[in-house]
Amino acid sequence: MLMQKQREDIVRVGKLLYDRGLVQLCGGNISICDRETGMVAIKPSGKAYIDMQPEDVIVIDFNGKVIEGKTSPSIETPMHTEVYKARPDIKAIVHCHPPLAVAWSNKGKKYLRSVIAAMYMTNGAIMVAPYEDAGTKALADSAVKAIGKDGYGCILQAHGVICGSAYSVFQAMEMCYVIEDAVKIAIVSELMGGETFYIDEQLGQAGGYDG
DSSP: OTTHHHHHHHHHHHHHHHHHTSSOSSOSEEEEEETTTTEEEEOBTTOOTTTOOGGGSEEEETTOOEEEOSSOBOTTHHHHHHHHHHOTTOOEEEEEOOHHHHHHHTTOOSEEOOOHHHHHHHTSOEEEEOOOOTTSHHHHHHHHHHHTTTOOEEEETTTEEEEEESSOHHHHHHHHHHHHHHHHHHHHHHHHOSOOOOOHHHHHHTTSOOO
């Protein structure tokens, strides 16, 4: 079986995301790229995380062509492959649907007023990619632009979160956790009223939001 270890890791991450409530039973998607072979292991379309096995994971090339697998790859395959093409340093991607991040993104803000943990995990401000329909090239392009040349994650308006890692799929998953936690902090800070401390200047210095 091609990319066996990567497929096993995708199954593990899927269950962890589901257990934390960041994906629905079949929602979201996970991929790992082998830069040496040009192959990508990615979650199959419509497969429940609680039932998914390594052999269910699909292996594709950078153009989305299936190399090994019995079903179809995720509908968001274009978003994964376009990020890999744009960012040769990224080796794994996690896309999930954290409820609070999605709700917060619907308020029309351009970036998340962040906290230190999120700033350093994603290398600067967490931008909001403008809404595009799921599974489209337009969505892929929106995500690539919001992540930027040296960022590692963004919020997809009215949709979810996508994070990439130069190290492992587990780090990409942790970035998704951190973004959802940063959104919780932002929401609670606003609900508490009064003056709120923000780190926008530091975000700008880190190559993030500068406007």
